[in-house]
Amino acid sequence: MSKIKVIPIMPWTASSFWDLNPKSLLVLVFGLILFGLGEACLILANLGSTPWTVLSQGLSAQLGVPLGMMTFIISGMALLSWISIKVRPGIGTLLNMVIIAWMLGSMVEAFDSPKTLLARCLLTILGIFLVGLASAIYLTCHLG
Template sequence: MQQKLKFIPHTKWTATSLWSLEYPSLSMLFFSLIIVGIGEGVLLLSNLGSAPWTTLSQGIAIQGGFSVGWASFFISCAVMLAWLPLRLKMGIATLLNVVVIAFFLGLTTSCAPVPHTLICRFIYALIGVLLFGIGTAFYLTCHQGAGPRDGLMVGLCQRFHWKVAVVRTTIEVSVCLLGWLLGGVVGIGTLLFALSIGWVVQVTLLLIARSPFILEDKPV
């Protein structure tokens, strides 16, 4: 069996390897990534600001004179290069992260009603952050790799034994600040995401670790 990360709980759906095709792990992986995609879509529909990494993509696109899509691609490549000293490995979740989240992000923004009042937009942003964080925590418990940005968080937590909330918040706030300095758009939703997503992920991991699904007692 692959070596599991100590700060991420071991559950009944935890896979035996990074590329194993087991029904429990794959079903949870798909379900949780769908939740992440819906959460990102709901956050986008709130029109209160995008996620910090999107803000950075906007800033780099403005400075580089190319599209946000290409900027996001370049960022993903650069982040994955940072995986090397952290000794992270790709898994099936790394690939599905890109495809599944993108599909349900687009589906959500196309099908979900658009909020118009400020309170509804704020509720959308709050729900989006919660869904994104909860989905992230659950897909990581499959232990089949992580997306480029989540992998950076996982690698730093594993290497330096720091708390998920501290690492994720530091990354998101730094990315948000850099994106803003480069000309990206920052809104209330952007700040809400940057300051709270790490705590949502950590609390969810802690709750999973204390649930009947846990197989080994691993601290978050």
């Protein structure tokens, strides 16, 4: 049975989860920043969020912890659960925890939600576009 490649190999794709190729890391960080920005757009639009972010929002509101920090904590807890299945994270996973939580938290704190429904709808569309684009960028950075 042949292996089906789902994620394409790009010029910036690293050879392993811990390959610290500067081009790969730069593209990875850029993709994660875009992803965090897209998530922040969705939250600021206040018309819906991704499941991971909804969990962070709910716990943030209940525990009084800033959203970015709560996102980081939940990501860390998920990562700790990998110990039981003996999966080792790569640099992309660790940077994902830090950069997305930082971008999400800082953008949501820095900007107010738009007031008009049209602006909120446009921000939602932008957020969905950014999350999709960012996923396409950062998922191609590291090959396992």
